[in-house]
Amino acid sequence: MHSTEIEIRTGGSAVVTDLTREVERFLADTPNGAEDGLLHAWVPHATAGLAILETGAGSDDDLLAAIDELLPRDDRWRHRHGSHGHGRDHVLPAFLPPYATVPVLGGSLALGTWQSVCLVDTNIDNAVRRVRFSFLVG
Structure with a gap:
């Protein structure tokens, strides 16, 4: 097994960050x-997740809009520390898990034409994320 960890700066707004090149x-x-x-x-954070999706054609913005609709940033959440509505960020990984596994064939990711490996981070209180990549030999 080969493994490494990278750091991603996501900023102060909800984002979908394409990790495919990394x-x-x-x-x-x-x-x-x-x-x-x-x-x-693997994302070792309680408020971020990973997704396989198309980026750059609006799907990433559509995903963030769907999260806002499904998990509004409001006062309904019992988890109340941090910014307004931050409790929803702690629910996000139940819908977008903090892990993703992709086959590697001949040294290349076996993704579909429009698929990318993406970090989804809606937590505006934490602008720095770590992501661990591991390659497991078949």
Whole structure:
């Protein structure tokens, strides 16, 4: 197994950050080269998740709008520390888990044409995130 951790600065607003290039760099740096196996990504945070989705064509904004509709940033949440409505950020990982696993074939991610590995962070109180990538040999 080969593993590394990167730091992502997400800023002060809800964001979808495409991590696909970072994953590809990680696979390229795998000792002896990545061939067939699994890429596992993990976000060790209680208020962020990972998703496989299309970016750049509006889907990332649509996802954030859907999260706002499904999990409004308001006073309904019992978890009340932090910014207004921050409790919803703690519910997010139940809908967008803090992990994703993608097949790697011949050293390349086996993603569909429009798929990307993305960090989804709605927590405006924490602008720095860590993401761990692990390559598991098949």
